[in-house]
Amino acid sequence: MNATPTPEQASDLLAQVDATQRQARSSDAWPLVMMLFVLSGVVSVSLVAVGILEDNTTQLIILCAGLAWLIPSMIVYISKALSWSRRSTVLxxxxxxxxxxVYLVAIIVDSYSPTSWVPFAAAGLLWxxxxxxALVGLRR
Structure with a gap:
């Protein structure tokens, strides 16, 4: 039996490999984008809480409550991502x-000047x- 494919078969195999790679990259992108949106939302809401609230304990409780949402987003990401690409790593x-x-700068500035607008600007920057x-992550 001859194991060498014909030029047409080789072309078909290469097209099939390319299609499989594209599908794996796009399937990997959505769970990653969802996880990054959850992280952005958590940090943004926490920064708004830092800007509004004066009590450090309440700020920490809000941050921890938001970070609890990362657990289900990580479960979805780990269970649904088909591959780990260089683009995912770079992102x-x-x-x-x-x-x-951004979070640390806003926290540090707020600790020195509690009436600062920096936490609100940092939250807006993240939004x-x-x-x-996310568009970079979804780019094909």
């Missing part, structure tokens, strides 16, 4: 440090950046 390594940096980075 996570960009989005997570950016989110934490604007989140859909844009």
């Amino acid at each position: 996570l390594l960009t989005w997570l440090p950016l989110t934490m940096l 604007i950046a989140s859909p844009n980075l």
